[in-house]
Amino acid sequence: NAGVTQTPKFRILKIGQSMTLQCTQDMNHNYMYWYRQDPGMGLKLIYYSVGAGITDKGEVPNGYNVSRSTTEDFPLRLELAAPSQTSVYFCASTSEGQPEQFFGPGTRLTVL
Amino acid sequence: AQSVTQPDIHITVSEGASLELRCNYSYGATPYLFWYVQSPGQGLQLLLKYFSGDTLVQGIKGFEAEFKRSQSSFNLRKPSVHWSDAAEYFCAVNKAAGNKLTFGGGTRVLVKP
Numbered sequence: 001n002a003g004v005t006q007t008p009k010f011r012i013l014k015i016g017q018s019m020t021l022q023c024t025q026d027m028n029h030n031y032m033y034w035y036r037q038d039p040g041m042g043l044k045l046i047y048y049s050v051g052a053g054i055t056d057k058g059e060v061p062n063g064y065n066v067s068r069s070t071t072e073d074f075p076l077r078l079e080l081a082a083p084s085q086t087s088v089y090f091c092a093s094t095s096e097g098q099p100e101q102f103f104g105p106g107t108r109l110t111v112l
Numbered sequence: 113a114q115s116v117t118q119p120d121i122h123i124t125v126s127e128g129a130s131l132e133l134r135c136n137y138s139y140g141a142t143p144y145l146f147w148y149v150q151s152p153g154q155g156l157q158l159l160l161k162y163f164s165g166d167t168l169v170q171g172i173k174g175f176e177a178e179f180k181r182s183q184s185s186f187n188l189r190k191p192s193v194h195w196s197d198a199a200e201y202f203c204a205v206n207k208a209a210g211n212k213l214t215f216g217g218g219t220r221v222l223v224k225p
Contacts, residue, residue: 031210042116042202042215043156050210058212090156092213099144099163099209105155 002026004104006091012110013081021076021107023091031094032074033101036060036087043090049074081111114139116203118216125193126224133188133219135203143205145186146213147177151199159201162186173197198223 007022025032030051035043035058045058049068063085065077074093078085088108092101115138125131137143145162160171167179177188186203203216 033212035213040121040217042204042217043213044215045212048212094210097209099206100146100158100161101206101213103148103156 004091004093004102006089006104006107008107009105010108012112013078014112015081015083017081018077018079019081019109021078021089021091021109023074023076023104024072025074025091025093025102025104026072027093027095027102028071029093029095029102030071031096031101032068033092034058034064034066034074034076035090035092037090037106038087046076046089078109083111085109086111114143114205114207114214116205116214116216118201118203118219120219121217122220122222124222124224127195128192131188131190131193131197131221133201133203133221135186135188135216137184137186137203137205137214139184139205139207141207142179142181143207144209145177145179146204146206147171147175147186147188148202148204149173149199150202150218156202159188193221193223195223195225197221 004025033048034046047066049055091104094101117136147159148156200218200220204213
């Protein structure tokens with residue numbers, strides 16, 4: 001049981017490039033989340049999903065897109081990378097009725 | 113909207129001394145409460161959580177936290193700090209299962225030898 005896994009661990013992008021951050025969980029959780037963590041700040045919610053085919057915006061969705069075609073995977077897409085998207089991205093998941101969320105190890109993204 | 117405040121951005125403590133990290137939340141009802149720890153370059157590890165019941169909760173690594181409804185606080189404590197406790201600590205609340213976690217800004221703990 002690997003829990004929540006994220007790839008890549010690190011990435012450097014040039015302005016305007018695109019990329020997909022991968023998130024997979026093997027706990028059969030129906031709820032999944034993407035957060036970003038900026039230096040000196042707590043985590044802020046980007047997008048979340050309550051099940052396959054259902055996604056919704058969080059606090060800071062601009063510049064990102066998500067999809068949820070399976071229960072296990074919840075990729076986060078950056079279409080036109082900007083320096084403001086330099087951050088550490090965390091994926092989390094949980095099951096229905098469970099307040100606690102389980103976090104992946106994070107992806108550190110730098111946009112230059 | 114719910115919010116979480118961690119008033120101390122940095123705390124420096126000597127090894128072996130006690131540690132207390134403050135957390136206050138703003139929410140009409142009692143939310144679910146969490147403390148996470150993040151070591152440098154690492155992900156988030158759950159230290160402890162409070163859902164209901166006994167207001168003093170024990171966590172991993174010798175940490176405990178006390179929920180005080182009257183003060184809307186959930187302060188984290190450790191009686192004797194070890195050098196390995198140097199990390200950033202985040203308080204988080206969740207008003208309902210399935211909802212997003214709302215995080216405080218974090219407190220960075222430095223441990224002096």
